[in-house]
Amino acid sequence: MARIKTEKNISRKDVIVTKAAALFREKGFKAASMRDLAEAVGVEAASLYNHIKSKTELLHELCFSVANRFLHKIDEIEAEPISSIAKVEKLLRFHINEMIMHYEEVYVSDREWKHLADPYLSNFQNQRRIYRKRFAAIIEKGIQNKEIKKIDAPTAVLIMLHAISGIESWHRSTQKISAAELEENMITILVGGLVNH
Amino acid sequence: MARIKTEKNISRKDVIVTKAAALFREKGFKAASMRDLAEAVGVEAASLYNHIKSKTELLHELCFSVANRFLHKIDEIEAEPISSIAKVEKLLRFHINEMIMHYEEVYVSDREWKHLADPYLSNFQNQRRIYRKRFAAIIEKGIQNKEIKKIDAPTAVLIMLHAISGIESWHRSTQKISAAELEENMITILVGGLVNH
DNA sequence: TAATATCGCTAACGGATGTTAGCAAAGATA
């Protein structure tokens, strides 16, 4: 009988969620089957249900844990006594690092949230909308300060967030530049596109 | 008996492909069923097979028609006697307009190509890789000319392409700025992030 | 109008899917 291996402070459920992130990233939520997931975990499909309620629950966990991390970060950054452009840069660096280090979860949260079911779906969409508005507000402030070019702030947010999701391609590419170089390049281009010269 | 309505020069297959693009965009390729598609077309699922060979064929058509449009455009732009930064701008404007006007096809091609089956899959990935390299080469040339900042060209390409895919959010947003404004904002930020001041 | 090709329908297929029931093995606790 093959047991799910756990280490200290990592529940069997956590193991499943982590493997699910990798699988959902690779195949997409719909195309990834519970039998696929079971195989990745090293167990039969039915056994998964001793630890989780449903396939969608896995998606909930992934989407909301990622969303919460970003919400906490923007809370923190908004409160700091620094320039708007510095706030934007800090937020971007956080996004970049999250995408570099927790790539699978972040990617899944970004691409597969459509498959959430209500009420989680509306909830997630709301959080997302609010987050983007707060991000846009920081940029708007920077425009008023003349730190940032006169641009449409929501469009800028949209560009920043989607640009960062391109790190997915970096992960899959064979000849990667280092993570640090990637971060600096992205900041150079994105912040460089915003600042008022 | 409900027939698929066609207009002049539009085959029934074209009608199906177009509806498929909308459906695949909305639900994702895997989650969109042939019965969904049939309903959107106004016909029974089995009837679709009088016009198409398979569900995947729909994806082929969408992915490759989009890819071909971009390849033709980059052919054209490479040959023009203009500065590197002007080439980048032209290419970006093309991407932006494609995403604005043929949003559903472009989006599907971008997000759902993973579900292609070999040999189409490898083929598509190759075309994509080559396209990005050609795009990167234009940027690289601009860096040598000192028109463009010293950045990692592949990373810049990645940012540009993904940033543009953010237009999807613009499409779904309720209070949109105009398409023309969107284009100018994106060019301002993205080209502004590249040019060497 | 008669002959032919096109198109849409119903019915059904084989297979994959998420999930449940019920039992057995293993670990934890006493």
Add this chain to the structure above:
DNA sequence: TATCTTTGCTAACATCCGTTAGCGATATTA
């Protein structure tokens, strides 16, 4: 060791999926 809880297994379910066969209806052509 005896008891209880946790975990995994096999088997099976209902449902959905893409797709095919075969027939009748409709449009096209002569």
